[in-house]
Amino acid sequence: MRKTSAWTVLFLLCTAWSASAQVTDTIRVNGSGSAMSMLKPLAEAYQHSNRHVEIVAGKPLGSSGALKALLAGAIDIAVSSKPLSAEDSAKGARLFPYGKTPLALVAEKEVPATDLNSAQLEDIFAGRMTRWGQGPALRLVLRPEGDVDTQLLRGFSPAMNQAVSLAQARPGMLVAVTDPEATALISRTQGGFGVAGLASVLEDGFPLKVLTLNGISPTTAALAGGTYPLVKDIHIVIAGGTTPAAMAFITFIYSKQGRALAQKAGVWVTASATPAR
Numbered sequence: 001m002r003k004t005s006a007w008t009v010l011f012l013l014c015t016a017w018s019a020s021a022q023v024t025d026t027i028r029v030n031g032s033g034s035a036m037s038m039l040k041p042l043a044e045a046y047q048h049s050n051r052h053v054e055i056v057a058g059k060p061l062g063s064s065g066a067l068k069a070l071l072a073g074a075i076d077i078a079v080s081s082k083p084l085s086a087e088d089s090a091k092g093a094r095l096f097p098y099g100k101t102p103l104a105l106v107a108e109k110e111v112p113a114t115d116l117n118s119a120q121l122e123d124i125f126a127g128r129m130t131r132w133g134q135g136p137a138l139r140l141v142l143r144p145e146g147d148v149d150t151q152l153l154r155g156f157s158p159a160m161n162q163a164v165s166l167a168q169a170r171p172g173m174l175v176a177v178t179d180p181e182a183t184a185l186i187s188r189t190q191g192g193f194g195v196a197g198l199a200s201v202l203e204d205g206f207p208l209k210v211l212t213l214n215g216i217s218p219t220t221a222a223l224a225g226g227t228y229p230l231v232k233d234i235h236i237v238i239a240g241g242t243t244p245a246a247m248a249f250i251t252f253i254y255s256k257q258g259r260a261l262a263q264k265a266g267v268w269v270t271a272s273a274t275p276a277r
Contacts, residue, residue, distance in 0.1 A: 022051055022052055024052045024053075025052055025053045025054070025243070025245035026053075026054045026055075026056060026245075027053060027054070027055045027056065027076050027077065027243070027245055027246050027249050028056045028057075028074070028075040028076045028077070029043070029055060029056070029057045029075060029076065029077045029078075029079065030057060030058060030060065030061045030065070030066040030069055030075050030078060030079075031060065031061070031062075031063060031066040031078050031079030031080050031081075031237075032060060032062055032063045032066070032079060032080060032081040032082075032148070032178070032179070032197075032232075032234075033060045033062070033178035033179030033180045033181070033182075033196075033197065033200050034081060034101050034179045034196070034197025034198075034199045034200050034232055034234065035063075035079035035080065035081060035199070035234045036057060036060045036079060036180075037179065037180065037197070037199040037200040037202070037203035037204055037265065037266075038079075038101070038199040038203070038234065038262055038265045038266065038267050039057065039079060039253075040057075040203055040265075041203070041261045041264070041265055042252070042253055042258055042261050042262065042265075043055040043057065045257065045258075045261060046249055046252050046258075050248075053245060053249070055249065060178045060179075060180060062147075062177065062178055063078075063080040063081050063082040063148060064082065064146075066078040066079070066080060066237075067080060067082075067084075067088055067093060067237060070093065070237060070238070070239050071088065071091050071092070071093060071239055073239075073241075076238075076242060076243060076245075076246040077236065077237070077238060077242075077246055077249070077250065078093075078236075078237040078238075079098075079234060079235070079236060079237070080095070080234075080235045080237050081148045081197075081232050081233055081234060081235070082148055082233075082235075083095065083233075083235075084237070091239070092239045092240040093237055093238075093239050094237065094238050094239065095235045095236070095237050096235060096236045096237070096238075096250075096271070097233070097235055097270065097271050098234045098235055098236050098253070098254070098262075098267075098269065098270070098271050099233075099234050099262060099267040099268050099269040099270050099271065100223055100231050100232065100233055100234065100267065100268045100270060101197045101198045101199045101220075101223075101231075101232050101234060101266050101267045101268070102197070102198045102218030102219065102220070102222065102223055102228050102230060102231060102232070102266070103149060103152050103153075103195050103196070103197060103198075103218070103230035103231065103232050104195065104196060104197070104198045104201050104210050104211075104218040104230075105121070105193070105195060105210070105211040105212075105213055105218070106182075106183065106186055106193070106194060106195065106196055106201055106208045106209065106210055106211065107186065107191075107192060107193045107208065107209045107211055108186055108187060108188075108189055108190060108191060108192040108193070108208070108209070109187065109207045109208060109209055110135075110136075110190070111132050111135065111136070111191060111192075111193065111209055112132055112133060112134075112135045113132055113133070113209075113211060114209070114211060114212065115211055115212040115213070115214075115215055116211055116212075116213060116214075117213075117214050118156075118157065118160075118213075118214060121156075121160065121213070122157070122159045122160050122163045123163075124138060124140060124163075124193065125140065125153070125160065125163035125164050125166065125167040126162070126163035126166050126167070127166060127167065127170060131191075132191060135191070136190050136191035137190075137191050138191050138193055139174060139189045139190070139191045139192045139193065140167060140173065140174070140193055140194065141174045141175070141176050141182055141185050141186050141189065141192055141193065141194035142167055142168065142173050142174065142175045142176075142194070143175070143176060143177070143182065143194075143195070144175060144177060145168055147177075148232060149179075149195050149196075149197075149232070150164060150168075152230055152231070152232065153195065153230070156229065156230065174189065174192075176194065179196045179197050179199075179200035179204075180200055180204050182194050182195070182196045182200075183196050183200050183201060183204050183206045183208060184204070184206055186206075186208060187206035187207050187208050195230070197232045197266070198210075198218050198219075198220075198266035199234075199265050199266040199267055201266070202265060202266045203265055203266070213228070213229070213230070216228050218230070220263060220266065220267065220268040223268045224268055234267060236250060236253065238250070250274070251274050254271060254273070254274040255274070
């Protein structure tokens with residue numbers, strides 16, 4: 001009995017060593033919440049077909065944080081919703097456009113509304129609309145002032161720009177730093193409302209209601225048709241010394257299979273070719 005147990009332990013140890021020994025390439029990826037949500041199914045599919053590869057993706061750092069990590073050599077690939085600054089480019093960062101995802105209006109599941117018009121959206125941020133009709137109190141979840149989502153909302157209209165300033169100045173507001181944090185916070189807040197990239201809404205799995213804006217749903221088809229106005233870019237960013245393993249994964253991201261997975265994850269892929277190294 002003891003001998004059998006010893007062989008069992010030895011077998012398990014050998015199996016674990018063998019499995020770990022098969023991983024010869026590690027690819028470290030980070031970026032914006034929406035882009036990281038899109039990347040989940042792509043990473044799973046790539047690792048399934050490439051057993052020697054491990055794709056390591058921690059908690060989203062956001063576009064700015066991921067670019068800093070990339071330039072510091074802490075990650076191999078950044079997925080960003082921001083353009084590069086002149087300083088980033090001077091330090092060796094190279095950006096390749098990939099696609100776009102709608103910035104969706106999302107609410108807690110029990111909110112009675114299904115659509116907001118432009119005036120209502122402005123009223124929510126300005127603090128003039130504080131309840132969902134005869135339903136619960138409206139709890140707005142903001143993004144940080146420097147966040148891409150906040151800037152997109154500011155660019156929606158001059159009135160919206162003013163409304164966002166009022167919201168940012170109000171004390172006691174709920175704030176979420178990334179898309180996954182926003183979808184999680186909105187889903188568990190009665191009457192909660194905010195914005196998040198559609199890729200995060202679809203992939204993160206929190207119970208949410210996606211609202212239409214002026215009757216238009218935030219879909220990739222609406223982006224392609226130019227009818228939905230709130231759009232987040234998704235870029236692939238690398239720096240000097242990108243490993244062959246990382247470049248192979250990027251090639252997969254731009255491949256027919258990768259594009260199909262991204263489309264299913266809520267991204268309209270606009271890039272036409274794999275970027276040259």
